[in-house]
Amino acid sequence: MKANVHRLSMQHPGDVSALEALIVSGEIRPEEIVAVIGKTEGNGGVNDFTRGYFTQSLMGMLARHLNTPAEALLHTLPCVLSGGTEGVLSPHYLVFSRGGEHPAASAAHAGPGALAIGVAFSQPVAAEEVGRAAQIRSVAEAVVSAIADAGIRSLEDVRFVQVKCPCVTIARAQDAQRRGKAAITSDPNRSMAYARAAGAFGVGIALNELGGSADEYETALLADFSLHSPRASISSGVEIDRHEVIVLGNSPAWTGPLRIAHQPMADALDIGSVYKVLAELGILADHQVREDAAARIAGVLVKCEPDRRGRIHGQRHTMLDDTDINAQRHVRGAVGGMVASVLGDGRIFVSGGAEHQGPDGGGLLAVIAAAADTSS
């Protein structure tokens, strides 16, 4: 099987014309699209409607080309969006598609393998499960499914797991109460943090980074920040009711020029992690990646956090105390500036809210790129 990734620009959050053009021209077969990850120009908060606008536009367009109701696509095609293109970041989306024989049926090729993609949806998550062992377990199971869907046989081959988690809304909390259950919180923002934490532990357990069972980690959620997964990127939103999982890795059962590499990011100044991940992909950066090498890059995924202790390398930062600009907007702008300046390109998926995803106060970084010799 062969994976493909198209990095497409949008003119506004309702603009999916670049993808439609590729479908019309035949470059992308719509039935081969398995996931979309994108960055829209909203504020990234609870009232960021650019995500819903893009999703409606995408599903409506694909529904026409697939002759499937848009509603049905919502439960089969993961679409993970992060709002906020602060600073030099540029609105764009990655379209993941795959074609050919299913990897489960393929024999392993020689060599290092190629980019593998798998997806999965969990069962619906009840409000009282959010931020508790049940959510950790549900994520872990869905990650296992997605790994199988990707035909990845060794957990080492998994490089990046994107999960979108439901959270608690006031309405859902009240519904749980009517059923005699109690949600961990009815504050949507707080529940989103719990959901991201549970998602990270779910990934950690599925990938054997964290030993033991989901139950053992419930009390560590948002409490023990030494525990983390260096391959989990979690977002949470009020608009979904079940987990959506996208697993990316390198597998000998897959072919094609693309490969993925990842690195933990120690803190918001860890520029070394960018050069390290590039080196792993054989991309030389003379400070900034040269244009020919830059053309090989198909996608960049970053997760980061404003350090909750208020300092970076010993110096006070002011992100957490700013009443005017949300702290996640601050950190996306700064880390986006760092990564984009190395790559020479603002089309970077940078998402905040990195609880238990990479080192505390830092985060993680993944790059998908084609091999250097693909044209030969």
Add this chain to the structure above:
Amino acid sequence: MKANVHRLSMQHPGDVSALEALIVSGEIRPEEIVAVIGKTEGNGGVNDFTRGYFTQSLMGMLARHLNTPAEALLHTLPCVLSGGTEGVLSPHYLVFSRGGEHPAASAAHAGPGALAIGVAFSQPVAAEEVGRAAQIRSVAEAVVSAIADAGIRSLEDVRFVQVKCPCVTIARAQDAQRRGKAAITSDPNRSMAYARAAGAFGVGIALNELGGSADEYETALLADFSLHSPRASISSGVEIDRHEVIVLGNSPAWTGPLRIAHQPMADALDIGSVYKVLAELGILADHQVREDAAARIAGVLVKCEPDRRGRIHGQRHTMLDDTDINAQRHVRGAVGGMVASVLGDGRIFVSGGAEHQGPDGGGLLAVIAAAADTSS
């Protein structure tokens, strides 16, 4: 003569305790302080009062130690502040002091020379002069005075010129009208852009970067962006009525370990400019400057802009259309993230509004550092 630069942190915009401690301990003699440049945690806009708060705190404290009225210090001690510590930036201020025999009287030493500092104030600027040839001329003259004050004999030795320019307020525009004169605009924000542009051309003329006289450049203000000075860093504010100039350079008439280097910044992703300026100072950066080398750095000054054409390296950015976050806040956060990640330190003076200061859409960068062998 010998220059010294102290980089001090503040806990809030009214906190000058770090400087006072050095004065009390005798490490800094208050009468040797000649200029202050700082970064406060405001929004950097018209209603950023953190600048005024810091200035009042600084002048009040120095007034006590110098036994001089605070009001008098306002016209003898340039204090240039930029509001906005977006992302990883950390509130801090640079205290420039100088001691020993005046450089005009010193013989030139052998070797590359050392950091030289000169300051000057112009005559008050009338509202109708702002954004016109008269302001360009006034800045040029003050820069010449500050160069003389620094004892710098060759214009090549000037590396960075910080100018603070008065602008037009509604009240000043009305006052001009009563005198039968017309201000170029009564919009304070617009007049600040004109003032910065005039400041940049004034520096360019004084440094012979731009040939000809002030009159020839009036129509190019905010119009011909191919014209710029790579050594001018200009800010503008409603709170002053005359130009304040700080000239920094390297002069054989000065002694001490400090030197300054500068580079133009081609655009907001120009990470190469950071490595170049460090190389000129003999600071090796294995991606991020190592701790021992970082300890040599005394100050970092950056000027940048959100590209007014809406694109960086061909990709659309969204800074200029954001109604929620001011575009200058966006770009400071991104460029701050880039520079701080190379230096491993968020104490960077990053200021927006770089019209005609460095290349269009980019800006400039200066670093002050001690020589490597200072301890030997």
Add this chain to the structure above:
Amino acid sequence: MKANVHRLSMQHPGDVSALEALIVSGEIRPEEIVAVIGKTEGNGGVNDFTRGYFTQSLMGMLARHLNTPAEALLHTLPCVLSGGTEGVLSPHYLVFSRGGEHPAASAAHAGPGALAIGVAFSQPVAAEEVGRAAQIRSVAEAVVSAIADAGIRSLEDVRFVQVKCPCVTIARAQDAQRRGKAAITSDPNRSMAYARAAGAFGVGIALNELGGSADEYETALLADFSLHSPRASISSGVEIDRHEVIVLGNSPAWTGPLRIAHQPMADALDIGSVYKVLAELGILADHQVREDAAARIAGVLVKCEPDRRGRIHGQRHTMLDDTDINAQRHVRGAVGGMVASVLGDGRIFVSGGAEHQGPDGGGLLAVIAAAADTSS
């Protein structure tokens, strides 16, 4: 002919379920819908995508029920949205529909008449026409068409004219240049203000509030603020290419319980204007409108401005200098608080940018309500 107005809530900017429910239940016939005016929870600025999201959702839903392409509806059904539900304002939309014999064919009834609605679209507007006499003329002609569409015979009977105007984008300005024409500005925000001003003068000319021709008013655009229309409510947006006009009035040729009244608003504190417009509709307000009377109100439309002279009733306001919150967001929140507290209801259309629409520094107010005796 009979007009109807439904005031419907939305749960988010993509939610048109309330309207769809009324269509499904048969309470609203979709082919009778002639205009929609709504308030979405965005920031109201250039990057407010809640307007596009709502429009896409509305047109998509209506397209299904009308069996017409959504694209076609965009040029026949005016949909004027204002982003920003600051403070107590509540996201909602007014659906205007009309049924029965066309008013042009109806005999006049006795009595004061009833709410009349007319709509019109102009020809496309070229970039170089924006903010010039050509745009004033185009709006005036479209208003005349909409008045005819409403079957209104006396200009006195017109009470409120909502116009949406195209503006200049960078792309359109460049296109004009290629055709040898010059746009008045390429700054979208500035051109939106010019477009609103031209719209207001177009309405004023069509309603005979302003004597003379469009040419005579070109130089007064954004210059002579003593000139204004007390019945013009203008918005501008990058997303349209022609004028959309909705005329509301009271006509003896129409039947039904609804009537509209309007008042100029002297300034952002003019609470008297609210009580006056209610009195005209026979709605008594014992400070706040009582519940039974409130139930008669079908729609409230307000236009307002942050006073550009910086003072209200002699006291300084800070809206224009705030770098953190856009001035229009400030004034919508304050005027919304005033009007909503009298009506006891946050479902109020409050739009900023009131240049030449009502008195300088103020704006205007219109209320649509049913007669008191409708149930008898």
Add this chain to the structure above:
Amino acid sequence: MKANVHRLSMQHPGDVSALEALIVSGEIRPEEIVAVIGKTEGNGGVNDFTRGYFTQSLMGMLARHLNTPAEALLHTLPCVLSGGTEGVLSPHYLVFSRGGEHPAASAAHAGPGALAIGVAFSQPVAAEEVGRAAQIRSVAEAVVSAIADAGIRSLEDVRFVQVKCPCVTIARAQDAQRRGKAAITSDPNRSMAYARAAGAFGVGIALNELGGSADEYETALLADFSLHSPRASISSGVEIDRHEVIVLGNSPAWTGPLRIAHQPMADALDIGSVYKVLAELGILADHQVREDAAARIAGVLVKCEPDRRGRIHGQRHTMLDDTDINAQRHVRGAVGGMVASVLGDGRIFVSGGAEHQGPDGGGLLAVIAAAADTSS
């Protein structure tokens, strides 16, 4: 004894020139100033430094005129500031002074009495006491002291109690931990809400609105919102270490034309409460207070909240979900618009964070005005 209140405008947060002019002219004797309450043009959040800037400016100026160190004034002169002049609000401050024989020594006069002012400071509050019974108790005791200072003998005569409460900072929480104590939270924002709640209960106990002792109310803090004081206005800030209390009432032991009245505000649309409080003061409002009556008003104090249940009069509001504008800024703008439009004046102290201060989702309102016949 006689109370006086001066309502003074400021041009920026460091401007105390209006007060200094009155001191220089002899209209105010600086030693008679007992409290200052003001509204500065910041964002009202943790990083609002306009409060510190104003306080530094005020104390510095008074220190010169009183020949007392500014530091000493900080512990004897309560200065309560609220940041945020959203919408039509105007930056200003109320200077409370009193002269003549101490009220405790005065005989009661006939008639309704006049404005009485008392102040008190508590002992320093430890971090572990914040948001617990100890803080409730400390506030209650300080309120009792301030009532005595005002010479008020009947609790009915107290109309408005302004308290400023210390809160927990990260540093203070760590210090408590070193002493073996645990703060209720180390999140400054959360601790500020707890502190305001404790302040409200302290006032309620001191005024006998709430029966029983402080211990009984600890668990109701931020939990049982049916409990509230209709006369408590509480703010909290990181900059203080003890409670500051200002009690305002009407007492027969005081003379002069001023009186104070107050009303609970049922919700953010409760315009009736404004008219009621004016009626109690004999101020007739023909919708907006007429100019002659407006001249009698010396100060307006309002406390309000964005309804935490997400609805006002059954309609959804969007304040709590806005990532761009803080919810308190939203509600201050709306309630400020309502109150200012009735009074015809934007100089209103409107403060958010009204937990347990007035009805849930509403708040309270107090007006100080001179009697109508004062000139006769």
